[in-house]
Amino acid sequence: MTDWDDAVAQMxxxxxCPLAGSRRHVVVYRGGSRPSVLFVxxxxxxxxxxxxxxxxxxxxxxxxxxxxxxxxxxxxxxxxNEFMCRPPGNVYDRHAASACRPWLDLxxxxxxxxxxxxxxxxxxxxxxxxxxPILTVAGTLHASERGPVFPLLHPAATVRRIAYxxxxxxxxxxxxxxxxxxxxxxx
Numbered sequence: 001m002t003d004w005d006d007a008v009a010q011m012x013x014x015x016x017c018p019l020a021g022s023r024r025h026v027v028v029y030r031g032g033s034r035p036s037v038l039f040v041x042x043x044x045x046x047x048x049x050x051x052x053x054x055x056x057x058x059x060x061x062x063x064x065x066x067x068x069x070x071x072x073x074x075x076x077x078x079x080x081n082e083f084m085c086r087p088p089g090n091v092y093d094r095h096a097a098s099a100c101r102p103w104l105d106l107x108x109x110x111x112x113x114x115x116x117x118x119x120x121x122x123x124x125x126x127x128x129x130x131x132x133p134i135l136t137v138a139g140t141l142h143a144s145e146r147g148p149v150f151p152l153l154h155p156a157a158t159v160r161r162i163a164y165x166x167x168x169x170x171x172x173x174x175x176x177x178x179x180x181x182x183x184x185x186x187x
Contacts, residue, residue, distance in 0.1 A: 004033070004110050007103075011084060016099035019085035025052030026085060029107060031078025036183045038113035039063065039079040040104070040123040041154070042092065049086040055079045055155075062155035063119070066172045070179060080107055082126050092122055101126070108146055115182040116146060117175070120154030139171030141178060148182070150175055 012026045027044035030053045039055075047057035055063050060079075067077055083100035087093040104126065108116070118124040121134040127149050131137050134151060142149045152172070158165040 007106055007110060011103055014084065014100075014103070017083075017085070017093070017096045019083070019087055019093060019096045022088060023085040024049045027052055027054050027081060028084060029078060029080045029111075030054055030056075032073075032075035033111075035076060035078035035111055036114045037072065037077045037117060037179070038108065038111060038115070039067075039077065039117045039119055040127060041079065041081045041119045042122045043081050043083050043090070043096070044086045045090060046086065048081075054081050058159070059154065059156040062158055062168075066155070066168075069172060070176050072179075076183060078111055078113065080104070082123050097122070097126065114147065115179075116144070116149045118149065118151045120152075120157070124151045135167075138167065139174045150178065 008028055011028050014020060014026060027048045041055060041059075044054060045057050045059070047060070048054055054060070063079065082104055083093070083096045084103060085096065087096060116127055118127045124131060124134050124137065127146065128137075128142055128144055128151070131142065134153060138151045138153050140150070142151070152175070153164055153168050155168070158168045
């Protein structure tokens with residue numbers, strides 16, 4: 001996968017926005033080389049900046065449990081973020097999102113997932129501009145120019161409110177029902 005390796009090498013030295021100056025690591029991706037399902041978060045947190053891998057902190061553990069519940073094999077899924085450097089205070093940075101958009105588009109193109117799963121409001125707006133709020137559209141399948149999109153709440157929301165945890169569980173169950181038609185080799 002030379003194109004992927006070349007792209008990752010370019011991403012790792014990216015300086016398109018000011019976040020590059022405060023990062024420890026560029027956080028690109030973890031998962032299979034040709035995932036059927038690509039989960040897309042917002043931005044790296046502290047644990048991700050320290051390790052260089054997306055979703056390895058508390059929210060990552062929740063996502064990993066959901067992936068296991070979905071029955072996905074390691075090669076079936078991948079996870080990335082809307083942008084690749086940790087924003088100070090974990091505050092959404094529009095400039096970083098805009099600077100990283102071409103990288104996100106390239107990752108999606110090179111990985112070729114059959115289903116995109118934005119995790120939270122900001123990735124939802126990046127993948128499905130103009131859609132309603134995350135609480136309205138989560139747990140439902142949508143069409144986009146990039147292919148099918150199935151939004152979920154951000155896993156971190158599940159620790160803030162019981163209602164969000166219940167919604168997460170419901171929506172993950174909905175995804176489990178739809179998943180067979182998106183997995184490679186199944187129709």
